[in-house]
Amino acid sequence: MQTITVTCVTVSLIRFLFCTLILLSLQAYACTNCWVLFNNKCYAFTESFMRWATVRSFCQKFGDDGDMLVIKTLAELSFLKTELRRRKKYYWTGATDEGDEGNWRWIDGSPWDPEIGKRMWYHSSGQPRINSKYNCAYSRPIADWDSMYCTKSTRALCKRSLVVGLSLWTEWGECSKTCGDGNRSRTRKYDNPTPADGGNDCNDNNALMETQFCKLIDCPVNGGLGSWTAWEQCSTTCGDGEKIRTRECNNPAPAYGGDECIADDLTEKMSCKIQECPVNGGPGTWAQWEQCSTTCGDGEKIRTRECSNPAPAYGGDECNATDLTERIYCKVQECPVNGGPGTWTAWEQCSTTCGDGEKIRTRECNNPAPAYGGDECNATDLTEGIYCKVQECPVNGGPGTWTTWEQCSTTCGDGEKIRTRECNNPAPAYGGDECNATDLTEGIYCKVQECPVNGGPGTWTTWEQCSTTCGDGEKIRIRECNYPAPAYGGDECNATDLTERIYCKVQECPGMTINHWKCRFMHVYDLTENIYCKV
Structure with a gap:
């Protein structure tokens, strides 16, 4: 097995480029010290500056799965934030929205996790920017992400899988x-x-x-005494006093369970006196009481003393004048007391239940009551009256002025004409009675002219004797047109209404038959049943 050890601890560009060449030769082994391992993934924080579009081909030189940074989990995001804070540099990432503004995606086509995106962006700058040419994402030293022009140059950040050949930590x-x-x-x-098929063990070194x-x-740090402050002012502006200076327990300050300084070591005191204090004067011994100030009644007698115990000194205050004089009540005899009006009683009820009235209140001569030969009160001071009105009195209505007479109610004969007046003198008020209706209307007899009087039939006379002494006859009665008699152009009675005729028969005429009957008048009379006389 080939053994190569590489240490990348400098930010020098030359050293980094050299390290990059070594990394390319170590693809078959593991994450070397030029890479950072997290969850079986290796991360290269390079010093190579380039545009976003060239980063991917650069990273792919580090192995088959070498690529730009694509963040898969919140744990990976947290790891990267820690590294960024430590390195304090800018690096390209594999996030872009180029060609589809606002729709951010990873360069390898993996899904965009909104939760990761929410925690990536630099929120206080309004990221991610929309409707702009800032289409490529880069990381910032303060562990968040921003977007900028893809044509700008910054450092490449690559990611690949852990290569077989190196054990886990x-x-x-x-x-x-x-x-x-x-x-x-x-x-x-x-x-x-592990070694197999005759392979060699790796050396421990x-x-x-x-x-x-x-x-x-x-580690616990015990507190140590710091520097003294300047002396404070004297505790008094005159007379014996004390001044203080202090120091804090801050050299070093106690920490992590270390001991505090001893309290007595933190304060120092010393006596002081700026000047003598003023001595305020104090009252001496009282003299004898003087005579009463009045020969009768309430009086006052006085005694005095000097400001001598002690006398004022060093600018001290004189005694208060009220402390040097004392007054007490005295009375040789009673003085005559003139009577004085006491407290008013409550007002009496109004003298009327409606309309204008008066109410009265009184008081006694008891404040003070006359004594020791003093004068009585003036009687006019003991009674007081004021105007009052409980309510308005009811006002009954009174008839006003008559109107002129109206026309007569008829054009002829007896009629009536009327005049009226309103109930307004005065008008009823405050619950007073309305006027009597009969007092508001007056009617008198009137006649413009006599009316025509049509004649009316009077009383019938008695019936005259029958017109025949035997056989069919007629008897008559009459009446005059006098009930009333026609007057003032009135109509006469109808003549037929003044004469009345009725059939009569005194007796049958001897030897006459019905065939010999004749109709005496131009009337039809029933002679017998079913027999008629026709003219």
Whole structure:
């Protein structure tokens, strides 16, 4: 088995190009130190600057499945972000939306995972850009992705599968320190595949080792005393005082469970006095009480003292004048007390239940009551009256002025004419009564002229005697046209209404037969049943 060890630890372009040539010769073995291994995939963070379109052919030189970066999982995305932060450089990726703006896809045709895309883009710059010529994605040192012109040049980032020939890494060894900064390592060998069919074992010195920084916990740091501050001002502006200076426990500050500094070591005190303090004056001993200020009634007597215990000094305050004089109540005798009006009673009810009225309130002469020969109150000061009105009084309506008379109700004969007036003198108000309807209308008799009077039949006279003494006859009665008599152009009675005739027979005439009867009048009379007299 061919044994070659290559270490790529510089960013020099010449060194990297040399390393690239070595990588091409090591395709048959594994991820060498010029590549970074993650989940059986090898990643080459190159120093070769080129346009996006040439990166794929460049990466394919590293093996059959060598290609531009295509991110398959969130775990792979997290690994790449860590590497980008560590390297702090820009690299092309295999993402593009060229030819289909806004539809991002991977160069190898694998599906675009929206969740990966959401966590890739540089969100604060409005990525991914749409409707622009920024069609190719590149990674940034702050572990996110941006888009730019595909014709720009930046570093190539390649990815390929782990090549058979190198074993997987061993587990990481223990950290070299139990606290603080340390190192740990892991190894792998050229033992995949294992020797067979007479093949040779790989030598131990061909094993590859990887070392990384480790820290299990931070070591405890005990606090140390820092520098003193300047002295503070004296605690008093006069008289005995104290001034202080302090320092912090910051040289170093305690950390990771280390001890704090001793509190007494952080503060220092010393006495100070800027000047003597002013002495405020204090009241001395009281003198005797003076006589009462009045000969009767309430008075006052006074005693005084000096500001001498102590006297004011060093600019101290004089005594308060009120502390040097004392006054007390005194009374030699009572003075005459003139009466004074007391508190008003509540107002009485209004003197009327409606309309204008008056309400009154009173008070007694008791504030104070007259005493010791004092005057009584003035009577006018003990009673007070004010205008009041509980409500308006009802106003009954009164008839107003008559209208002129209307025309007579008839053109002839007896009639009536009317005049009216409204209930507005005054109008009813506040619940007062309406006017009596009979007081609002007045009617009087009138006659324009006499009406024509048609005559009417009067009373019938008695019947006259029968017109014959025997046989068929007639008797008559009459009446005059006097009920009423026609007047003022009225019609006479109908003559037929004034005479009435009826059939009569005093007796049968001797020897007469019916054939000899004659009709005396132009009337038809029933003589006997089914016998008629015809003219």
